[in-house]
Amino acid sequence: MRVYSIGVDLGGTNLRIAAVDSEGKLLEKLTSGAEVQRGRDFVIGEMCDAIQSLSVKFRDSAQLAGIGIGVPGFIDMDTGTVMRSPNLPDWINFPVREQIERKLGATVILENDANSAAMGEKWLGAGRNTDHMAMYTLGTGVGGGLVFNGRLWHGMNGMAGELGHINVEPEGHPCGCGSRGCLEQYASATAIVRMAHEAIASGNAQDLADGARGNVEFTSRGIYQLAIQGHASAQRIYQTVGRALAIGVGGMVNALNLPMFVIGGGVASAWDAFAPTMFAELKVRSFIYSITAQDHVEPGQKHTVVTIALLGSDAGLYGAARLPMLQTISQSQPTRSQAHA
């Protein structure tokens, strides 16, 4: 009987749930509004109903490995608790794993959404040929995930991979984390809009000001449209994004010597606006490797590949589905040894 698992991606806007088999084939996907304003019990109830309907549907044709749930926020991995989440206001010290395991009687793995996305890209996306990679998720904020030896690196208590909070400007813009000048303040969708408003306020960005008046939604996507239409002030903003990414990624290239860095999230679709600056700066700012325009890892490769994510908004969903399968694998096989250990 084939093995499958159920992945859940809970965002601030959508709740998406999928049954995926162990080869990465999508069996079925359900999407609904997350309705987080109706409270956590409502959301958990909706989630459990959808999971149950999928598990009933595939009960006779496949064996359920478990349920993986990706949520935004800080998670205590030992207890499966959401400690806090910017998008889920009432999820404070909320024991999600225990709640769902009790309702469904199945194995549940709770994971940070950026980590889930990293696992998705590792399994079926840009990182499918490598066991070691870092992923940056450029969205409302900047998330990150680290995969070492094919597994997510959680660190001491599940907080690892906060690659959006590497400093790229020592006295830069204040960050919600309490620091200032974090990558998140220069490479997130929020930061792009802020930088556009700053440019307009400075009086040196007439084309952005015109664009802002013309657009109903003045978003990072709208600013990208202005950039590809040739407006210099919009282009400069995406060059700032590229330079900030190069400082952040370059430091991690030097620190971790990984074969692959993957850039995903909504802002990654503006790749052609920020990637040229990013690659030019990476050549200077990561001292070991030549960075080539390559999108996969080759055997025996000696340089680092920096590339765009392939799974789009499905990365987190596939990654969440992968997690229970990996747990099954690690129970039956010894873990692979570390690179060059």
Place this chain on the structure above:
Amino acid sequence: MRVYSIGVDLGGTNLRIAAVDSEGKLLEKLTSGAEVQRGRDFVIGEMCDAIQSLSVKFRDSAQLAGIGIGVPGFIDMDTGTVMRSPNLPDWINFPVREQIERKLGATVILENDANSAAMGEKWLGAGRNTDHMAMYTLGTGVGGGLVFNGRLWHGMNGMAGELGHINVEPEGHPCGCGSRGCLEQYASATAIVRMAHEAIASGNAQDLADGARGNVEFTSRGIYQLAIQGHASAQRIYQTVGRALAIGVGGMVNALNLPMFVIGGGVASAWDAFAPTMFAELKVRSFIYSITAQDHVEPGQKHTVVTIALLGSDAGLYGAARLPMLQTISQSQPTRSQAHA
């Protein structure tokens, strides 16, 4: 019969070789001038003679696990080749492991000196209670080493752990690596002397200028003496060191969520001059953990410890000796799984 190994620490100045048993007990240590100017064949010859004299001496009382050699520079781990080394000018693509294995007929492990120091501190020093740590070696340059699951993390081809080349000032001082504003340019002994000369040249550091005239050697240690004597311009330099370390370490705390960061190397002896600024800035610049003045890792710990190295200049020697023992262990046991894998 007890097991021992021979560790070698080859610096630009000294060649140090020690026999160490598997409990970490020093059996014997030999120190001589490195005489690198006499060429690599001479150095290898001296090294092999000393190794041989130790192995003959302990032949009847202990079993040799192997030989670990720490050298400064870039090493290809697959082939045991020193690719290049700032302190060993003629060691270019030099197959050290093969040369020594042929001469001695024993297992040789070649390692970067900063990685060896990290392994030494993990085995017998500040990191002895933890399996996960990062070490910064503040010397002529700034080296680094990462220990995950009790083993050195080498990355794709042995270049990982270059923690001195994390950016701390985007448009800062040019670095030998080709980038600018690397941590090495603000926290190495070389950088401290440079910053003192810059301060004198700016005309705002009369006490440093007086100190420079009074001292025969105007070194990072001399500047530290001025700082602890209360000279404000010398104190400001060490505050810059502390701030740069906080930016570098803080980013890695957020990225890797390790329980321990260890600061070693010669400059670490100026701990009381830079640590207060480092801790104050770390509180702001690493957003997840409270950083406490703690020097060891406790079970169940949820915060990161940043502390001074304990083994001084012997860290690299002990770490090099540890490497062949770890190889023996990994051949007989499955590797431990990753934290929370």
